[in-house]
Amino acid sequence: MEKTVKIAFFDTRSYDKSSFSAENEKFGFEIEYFDFKLNEKTAFTAKNFDAVCIFVNDSANSAVIKILKDCGIKLIVLRCAGFNNVDLKAAQEAGIKIVRVPAYSPHAVAEHALALLLSLTRHIPQAYLRTKTQNFSIEGLTGRDLFGLTAGILGTGKIGRIMAGILKGLGMKILCYDPYPDSKWAEAEGYSYVSIPEIFSKSDVLSLHCPLTPETFHIVNHDTMKMMKEDAVIINTGRGALIDTKALVHALKHRHIAGAALDVYEEESALFFNDHSTEIMTDDVLARLLTFPNVLVTGHQAFLTTTALSNIAEVSLQNVKDFFEGGELKNEVKL
Incomplete structure (x- = not known):
């Protein structure tokens, strides 16, 4: 690289x-950090x-891509795995390359999904709040053994496979769904790939680990939740829009399912990663969701471990180095 x-x-x-x-001490790039989001109003700062x-x-929609091109931007670096917030066609037409971090720490996300599952099914948040006020009653805190139950893994990429292994270790039966099944892996582990209706109808725990695509948008909806057992729970550490949240509220209200634990939310961009504790919540759907005692929400923190942050930084900056030195872009996102 001739210049920094x-x-x-x-x-x-x-x-x-x-x-x-x-991490940048090894690379020597000139970095400027902005606390505001990239959008049509802020893209000119590039x-x-x-x-x-x-x-x-x-x-990074088409309007933002156009501004970035005019600003001379050659590369968009996603410090995450998902890329549904990027208009890939517009980027290709603008000649801007896209790179990502496909697997910063699948263990971090899977372990958080487990933490959500156990916290939800064993009522850990309620118990914690009670004991903080010296209330040691355990009325209403009856949980459920996971051993012997059926876990449905929706999406068997790296995170989904790790989650399957964790739940298998708890003694759960594992069912999987993926449009690109790995039958050899499933057979070796003793898992079964099943159809969408079967994974929804047979799972006691449904854990979402698939990317957000037109095919998976609102894959958890009114119709699919009606297939589920009344004592089943949903765990989502994938993408918020995998779930139709209004349909989830309806299902919870009418006790079609027993609960949900979410680290992501389909309208999270206006809320997550910021402190709104002194404000009135204007998102009526999320506000309603938070009233349910059988719902647990965390603010998109499944990735947040020291290991994951280090890996994200290393891979992201290596992606930049590879691009500007003309190396192979192993983590390029293509249309």
């Missing part, structure tokens, strides 16, 4: 700055930079 590459980071938090600044680094709630 300049990267504009959008929607950054203290943990981003810490992990990327430490002028005089060579690349932008964005996260899940930044927008």
Whole structure:
């Protein structure tokens, strides 16, 4: 590289700055961190930079892509696995390459999914709040053994496979769904690939680990939840829009399912990663969801471990180095 590459980071938090600044000591890029999100109003701040680094709630739609091209941006670096917030066609037409971090720490996400599952089914948040006020009653905290139950893994990429292994270790029977099944892996582990109706109808725990695509958008909806057992629970550490949230509220209200634990929400971009504790919530769907005692929500923190942050920084900056040195783009996202 003849000159120092300049990267504009959008929607950054203290943990981003810490992990990327430490990793950048090996690369020597010029980095500027912005706490605001990338969108049509902020994209002009990318002028005089060579690349932008964005996260899940930044927008790289066609309008933003056009502005980035005019600003001279050559590369969009996703410091995450998902890329549903990027208009790939517009980027291709603009000649802007897209790279991502396909597997920063699948264990981090799977382990958080397990934490959500156990917290939900054993009423850990309620118990914690009670004991903080010296209330040691266990009335209403009856849980359920997971041993012997059936877990449905919707999406068997790296995270889904790790989650399947964890739940198998708890003594659960594993059912899987994926449009591209790996029958050899499933047979070796003693798992079964089944259809959508079967995974919804037979699962006691349904854990979502698939990417958000037109095919998976609202895959959990009114019709599919009606197939589920009344004592089944849903865990989502994938993407918010895998679930039709209004339909989820209806299913919970009418006791079609027993509960849900979510680390993602389909309208999260206006809320997550920021403190709104002194504000009135205007999102009526999320507000209703939070009233249910059998719902647990965390703010998209499944990825947030020291291991994952280090891996995200290392892979992201290596992606930048490979691009500007003309190396192979192993993590390029193509149309």
